[in-house]
Amino acid sequence: MVQKIGHRGAKGHVAENTLESFQKAMDLGVNGIELDVHVCASGELVVFHDFTVERMTNGKGEIHKLTLSELKGLKVAGEFEIPTLAETFDLINRKCWINVELKGHGTAQPACELIEKYISEKGWEYEDFIVSSFQKEELEKAKSINPKIRLATLSQASVEQALEWADELSAYAIHPHFSLLTDDNIHATKKKGYKINVWTVNHYEDIQHLEAHIIDGIISDFPDRL
Numbered sequence: 001m002v003q004k005i006g007h008r009g010a011k012g013h014v015a016e017n018t019l020e021s022f023q024k025a026m027d028l029g030v031n032g033i034e035l036d037v038h039v040c041a042s043g044e045l046v047v048f049h050d051f052t053v054e055r056m057t058n059g060k061g062e063i064h065k066l067t068l069s070e071l072k073g074l075k076v077a078g079e080f081e082i083p084t085l086a087e088t089f090d091l092i093n094r095k096c097w098i099n100v101e102l103k104g105h106g107t108a109q110p111a112c113e114l115i116e117k118y119i120s121e122k123g124w125e126y127e128d129f130i131v132s133s134f135q136k137e138e139l140e141k142a143k144s145i146n147p148k149i150r151l152a153t154l155s156q157a158s159v160e161q162a163l164e165w166a167d168e169l170s171a172y173a174i175h176p177h178f179s180l181l182t183d184d185n186i187h188a189t190k191k192k193g194y195k196i197n198v199w200t201v202n203h204y205e206d207i208q209h210l211e212a213h214i215i216d217g218i219i220s221d222f223p224d225r226l
Helices: 021-028 068-073 085-092 110-121 134-144 159-169 185-193 203-209
Strands: 005-006 032-039 045-047 097-102 129-133 151-155 173-176 196-199 217-220
Touching: 005 021, 021 032, 021 085, 021 110, 021 159, 032 085, 045 085, 045 110, 045 217, 068 097, 085 110, 097 134, 110 129, 110 134, 129 134, 129 173, 134 151, 134 159, 159 173, 159 185, 185 196
Parallel strands: 005 032, 005 217, 032 097, 097 129, 129 151, 151 173, 173 196, 196 217
Antiparallel strands: 032 045
């Protein structure tokens, strides 16, 4: 069965990367939630997609130059708060697995440390997490910190590149843009033993087309369509 993965929560229903969006995704019965992380100026991991706050909030500036208290003072889409990764883990609380995308520079170490804390102190499992990134150096860092954490290579350019990185990193999965998939590269990926989770699939005809292929998960803004 193809797994339902909420993109930044349930982005099509509630403002992305907010606790309310993650709750909506869980209410819609997702198997997994994809989210993005940056390190802010005071050192905490915050869940936010962009490198700057302008598009989604009433503030200005780069995420990594703002402290947690400054970020908490902003409003996402006029009403929501920027969550920390720890707050997000606490909300999701193993109700589904979590795909942590390492967005900002230097995110691998604190993300791996927080994942390890939840595994060692709170009874979570490695299967509760996937760590993905477009940035190979962050994935390499994650692997060197804790090779037990499951990695996924993100690609907007080619499945071949995602597979090349996956081989080098002993990754768990590849996360290509759905438009890159062909019967041949799906077969090549499966032959190597990797999972395939594709993004971001919102239209019914694309979902139906993909469900005919042997893939593992679909990341969507509208997980209720899956």
